[in-house]
Amino acid sequence: MKQINLFALLFCCILSTTTFAQKNKKFDIIAYYTGDSKLIDEYEVSKLNQIIFSFCHLKDGKLSVDSAKDSITIKHLVSLKAKNPQLKIILSLGGWGGCEPCSNAFSTVEGRLKFAKSVKEVSDYFKVDGLDLDWEYPAIEGLPGHLYQAVDKPNFTELLKILRSTLGKKYELSFAAGGFQKYLDESIDWKAVTPLVNRINIMSYDLVNGYSKVTGHHTPLYSTNPKEESTNRAVEFLLKQGVPAEKLVIGGAFYSRTWQNVENINNGLYQAGEHIQGVDFKNFAATYTEVNGWKYFYDEKAQAPYWYNATTKTFATSDDLKSIKAKTEYVKEKKLGGIMFWELTLDSFRDGMVNEIYKVKTAK
Template identity: 45%
Template sequence: MKTVSLFLLVALMSLVSLTVKAQSAPRPTVIGYYSGDSVKVSRYPVEKLTHLIFSFGHLRENEFFLNKRKDTLLLQNMVALKKRNPSMKVMVSLGGWSGCATCSPIFANADNRKVFARSVKKALVDFGADGIDLDWEYPAIQGFPGHAYSPDDRANFTALIKALRKELGKRYEISFAAGGFTEYLEKSIDWKQVMPMVDRVNLMTYDLVSGYSTISGHHTPLYSTAAFPQSVDRAVTWLDSIGVPVNKLVLGAAFYARIFETKDTLDHGLNRPASFKRGLSYKDFRGLTDSAGFTRYWDAKAQAPYSFNPHTREFASYDDSASIALKTKYVWQHHLNGIMFWELADDKESGGLLDVIDETLKKLF
């Protein structure tokens, strides 16, 4: 009887400790990128976001530039959503996978960096936005095929952040989207110099198996496996090991699937010779159901779902409600800044993955 009572007391104390910890810790940020329709953005539950990121602004010569026909209306509508969620920050993003063709040569020049920083501030003031997210893919290493890159990009990226912070002051937020894979982490950024000047870094811990891969695999796993070491946990652990403050790290989740066509049907298509076939938004995941010939599996080591159709030899890697809940809990357990995802337009307008994040956080805070 005493043993049972002691067990109950220990369990109660642990519960109280976790509750106090959750109540004392700041609620994590929830950040969604958006590149979709300017009208449909209002259909999403933006009340569940802390940040909404306009994707993407462009670099025209040495200035931040918005396409007047499309971009201007979208950004205006995104800022207008702050009436529904006054505490939400609306950020503008530069670049994207194919949007930084001239970043390397332009940002190599100090005068260009100053002009760019001034143009960013003007855009933020004109539209009533709250900061900039740099999505340069990638400084110092190869990114989009044909885009220029140089070893000097690493130092120039630091200088760019410095120019932006000097121009924007403390009024506006600065973040950047960082590759979640080893080469980027080790070569692209001078973390010691950059992190004190930014509010957070959005880790793109997705596309870790890219469209250029010849082997199928988890493109956004929580943990590493022997077959594929890249993962959310590996990126976070490595950055923590070099002194990057974890309370500035934002974990990245995928609201879409990457589908590969495998050469055979062994191991349900996982880690097999394959070629990338297509992407699929979470809102269209009915195409991955049993009725479509797919079977869902769970990798207990990677803590990641995947599906396979043996008839078409299609392998799908993605986040779903189970893995999103685990990633959200990981943010809390490791005291990270928050969770972000690409992208809101891929989600369901209701009952989607953003709702899973919100529901999970409500249980923790």
């Protein structure tokens, strides 16, 4: 009897450990990375589950690594897996302005097959784990002047079908999804696409972007009014479309969006202004100081920070340690697939945004 109880106890321990491991494994910390083969070694790679090399592009309809320098970087990223068994290396296609030929290239069966075969060749050569499609955007306008057409929507589905059949079930497939309503409504056939991908990386940043003439939260967790874009709004929409929570990954911004000539009304929030260059998170502490004239605010409803400089009439919006903590807690609460961010080289080497995400992820 004692022996049976001992076996039963041992079985329960094994089962609970396995279950915990599976639950813990579902929360991925995913870093887009634009750096080189040396800079990555300065970061705490052991806290990451995926590094998405950014970017590869289309050349004659094929997935292309742009330079010898990029090849060296990808090879070095893959070598990091030896010390980090949880780590996967993903190649990303496109980016803002980087997918100009996509609409045309993916508009035919032949074009999609040609691309899928090239992805397999490149992936086998570098021994990477997957591909992230960063087409901004199918069926709606992205960078002004880039071709987009209504047929992009079904073509995107067909592209994923051929990629999945060519690359197999074990290959990681994801895509960077716009976090704003027009994209959510018009770009993707969610019911058809969801079964084909491992995850959907929601770009829940730039929701107020560089084209906006009015300030606002560019990466809020929650909407402060029914018309305001937010992370939660995109997540709730996709859950209602039937996307499993574990396939949804939300986005963090490691950079600020900034506007000048902003009047001192409502501390600059929701005011007219002219967009200018923002600041990387690693430089926040030296930039957004009272000595420099900046005042810090935190919108509890949006769970989003912002800064206003009354002297220079400048407004800034971003994620920071407090808001990225809130986003990470949201991922755990909603049982989402994880959190990704743009991008690793904008973070501090230590005690920065990645560390804050990791602390929340691993907290009991």
